[in-house]
Amino acid sequence: MPNTAFTVDAFLNDQLARWQRDLVAVRRLAPKTLEAYQRDLGQFLDFLSGHAGGEVTLTTLRELRAADIRAFMASRRGEEVSSRSLARALSAMKSFFAFLEREGVMATEAFNAIRTPKIGRSLPKALTVIEAKRTISTTAELEERPWIAARDMAVLSLCYGTGLRISEALALTPADLDSDTLRVTGKGGRTRMVPLIAPVRRAIDAYLEICPFGLDPGEPLFRGAKGGVLSPRLVQMRVAQLRGALGLPPSATPHALRHSFATHLLGKGGDLRAIQELLGHASLSTTQIYTAVDTDRLLESYHKAHPRA
Structure with a gap:
C-alpha cells in the first residue's frame, strides 16, 4: 500500500x-x-x-x-x-x-x-469506415522495413477487425492462432471468444511470413526491432504518424479503432449483447454508450444532408 x-x-x-x-x-x-x-x-x-x-x-x-x-x-x-x-x-x-x-x-x-461526484459522459471518438481502413493501409507507406510495416498493419487490423485493446493484441501468441476464433483474456481476467476474420488473418500471416525472428508457440507474437516484446508505446507513435499523414483528429488513437469496431458493427445492425461479448464488457451499460455514438452520427448526417435541416 x-x-x-x-x-x-x-x-x-x-x-x-x-x-x-x-x-x-x-x-x-x-x-x-x-x-x-x-x-x-x-x-x-x-x-x-x-x-x-x-x-x-x-x-x-x-x-x-x-x-x-x-x-x-x-x-x-x-x-x-x-x-x-x-x-x-x-x-x-x-x-x-x-x-x-x-x-x-x-x-x-x-x-x-456522501454523493458520488457527477461525471460528464464522454462519448468514444470513432473513426469513419474510410478513415479506419486508410489508417491501416497507409501504415506501409510510413515504414521502410517491410516486416515492421506488416507487423504494425497486423496489430492495427486486430484493433479494428476484432475490437481488441492494444494490450490484448500484444499479448497474443502463435498458439492463439490455431483456430478461426481467438481466446482473449481481458480486463479483470475475463475470457472471451472473438472471431478471427479473413482480412485480419491475412494481415497476421503476412507479418509471420517475413518476421525475422523465431517465434515460439507460447511467446508474444509481435516483436520490436531488436526482437523484444513490442511496446504499446511504439504502436501509439505509429498511429500519431498516421494522424499527421492523413489529417486525422487527435482522438484518432489505437483505442479509437476498437471504438470504431463497435460503432460500425452497431451501425450495421449488430446486436448490442453480441457486441458486449466481443468487447469483453462486464456490464451492458458500458456497451450501450455506443448507441449514443451511432445516434449522434446519424443526426449529424441528417443535418448535413437534409434540405430542410
Whole structure:
C-alpha cells in the first residue's frame, strides 16, 4: 500500500494487505485499477493521519464522520483532481470499509451521506469506415522495413477487425492462432471468444511470413526491432504518424479503432449483447454508450444532408 507504511498501525496494515488480496482474488481487478485503488486509499489514510495528528488506528476509522470524507474530497478537488478520479477514490474508500464490515472488524455509516461526484459522459471518438481502413493501409507507406510495416498493419487490423485493446493484441501468441476464433483474456481476467476474420488473418500471416525472428508457440507474437516484446508505446507513435499523414483528429488513437469496431458493427445492425461479448464488457451499460455514438452520427448526417435541416 503506497504512502501508508508510517500512517497506520500494524493491525490496519494487515487489514490493508488482506483487502488487496481480496481485490485480486475475488474482485479480480485489473493491475492498473488495483494500483489506482491502493494509491487513492493511501492518500485518504494520509489525510486522516494529518487530521489525527499521527498514526491512523481502528479507533480513528470508527470515529470517521461524513464531514471528514467531504473534507478529503474538497482537498483533492482543490488540487484540480477530476470528478472521475474523485469518484474512483470514493469507490476505493467504500471498498475498503465494506471489506472491514464483511470481515466483522467494524462498520460505519459515514459514507451513506456522501454523493458520488457527477461525471460528464464522454462519448468514444470513432473513426469513419474510410478513415479506419486508410489508417491501416497507409501504415506501409510510413515504414521502410517491410516486416515492421506488416507487423504494425497486423496489430492495427486486430484493433479494428476484432475490437481488441492494444494490450490484448500484444499479448497474443502463435498458439492463439490455431483456430478461426481467438481466446482473449481481458480486463479483470475475463475470457472471451472473438472471431478471427479473413482480412485480419491475412494481415497476421503476412507479418509471420517475413518476421525475422523465431517465434515460439507460447511467446508474444509481435516483436520490436531488436526482437523484444513490442511496446504499446511504439504502436501509439505509429498511429500519431498516421494522424499527421492523413489529417486525422487527435482522438484518432489505437483505442479509437476498437471504438470504431463497435460503432460500425452497431451501425450495421449488430446486436448490442453480441457486441458486449466481443468487447469483453462486464456490464451492458458500458456497451450501450455506443448507441449514443451511432445516434449522434446519424443526426449529424441528417443535418448535413437534409434540405430542410
